[in-house]
Amino acid sequence: MERRAAVLGSPIAHSLSPCLHRAAYDALGLRGWRYDAIECDERGLAGLLSGMGPEWAGLSLTMPLKRAVLPLLDTVSDLAVEVGGVNTVVFRDGGRHGENTDVHGIVQALTESGAAAPRAATILGGGATAGASLAALRELGLSSATLVARDPSRARETAEVAERLGMALTVQTFDKLDTALDVDLVVSTLPAGAADSYAEALTAVPAVFDVVYAPWPTPLARAVRAAGGTVVGGFAMLLHQAVRQVELYTGRGEVPVEIVRAAGEAEIIRRAARTD
Structure with missing residues (x-):
């Protein structure tokens, strides 16, 4: 079965998360994994979550969803409760678990x-x-x-x-x-x-x-x-929070940070050249 993950937010087209996660999956040899960017605001969040099937492993959340997602989760880590925001949703044991990797x-x-x-x-x-x-x-x-x-x-x-x-x-x-x-x-x-x-x-x-x-x-x-x-x-913050997300989604603890860093830096340079 294909395994899926995505970053949700609005606006989301600019997100660097797909580049980082895909580089991590490739480096780990996870060929059946897919990571997308999905435009979603507070109004659409509940419906989107309810339609996600067993193929979903996790979600990365950016603005404006980090606080809006809290009532939609089954469990939330102590740290995420203290911070008052979830940037990571892990699907496990049939439930939605909120974490904060920021x-x-x-x-x-x-x-x-x-x-x-x-x-x-x-x-x-x-x-x-x-x-x-x-x-x-x-x-x-x-x-x-x-x-x-x-x-x-x-x-x-x-x-x-x-x-x-x-x-x-x-x-x-x-x-x-x-x-x-x-x-x-x-x-x-x-x-x-x-x-x-x-x-x-x-x-x-x-x-x-x-x-x-x-x-x-x-x-x-x-x-x-x-x-x-x-x-x-x-x-650097985006890189390390993404690496931690990959660990949570996949259960793998040996994510090659420098390979992911290089992929992200190359994408930033590519985007800058495109806008010059």
């Missing part, structure tokens, strides 16, 4: 860059990735963090994540960003282009993790790198 992706991305021992950290933005970033910071040993958001009321869900994680969270607005930069790591969870105007201010921070992976490098990444700081890009 946290793993962030931890691995910071670890391989040498920025995995922050004394203090600030997160920019209050969406689902901010919650995963908080959990990653906890895993790296922090018990508190600062969150910078345009509107403090929009940070409510992230504040609830911090409470579930047992972390102290200080919420600040962007007009007071300078008061939140006495840290050695800033995690920007802002969408592409949204952090550009803050790039110069962030050059004083030793390490910056920008979750954007295309176009790359971002103005923020270029500014921090030119100032001698450490820059971690969103591709």
Whole structure:
């Protein structure tokens, strides 16, 4: 029987996940596996899930589905409950199990860059990735963090994540960003282009993790790198969370990360050349 997996979200055409997963399946010799990108918003999610048969092994979820999927699952991991978002659905034993591999992706991305021992950290933005970033910071040993958001009321869900994680969270607005930069790591969870105007201010921070992976490098990444700081890009997070998803879907624990990394980097270069 063919085994299937897919990434769901809206918009989804830009997703790099199919390239990463297909490279992993090929490297593992899983010839009967297929991975697609499926356009799906909150309204279509329940119907899509109900129509999936026994050939389905798992789903990768991106915006806007990470929180919307929670009531549609049979079980959810403790970490995904704490973070308040599921980016991975594993079909097993006739049920749907929710996981969060974003946290793993962030931890691995910071670890391989040498920025995995922050004394203090600030997160920019209050969406689902901010919650995963908080959990990653906890895993790296922090018990508190600062969150910078345009509107403090929009940070409510992230504040609830911090409470579930047992972390102290200080919420600040962007007009007071300078008061939140006495840290050695800033995690920007802002969408592409949204952090550009803050790039110069962030050059004083030793390490910056920008979750954007295309176009790359971002103005923020270029500014921090030119100032001698450490820059971690969103591709590393995407890579490691995808590798963990493949492990969960297939039950295989020897996914060749460097082969998958090379495939993803080649696809990013191909796309950039196509748009130039």
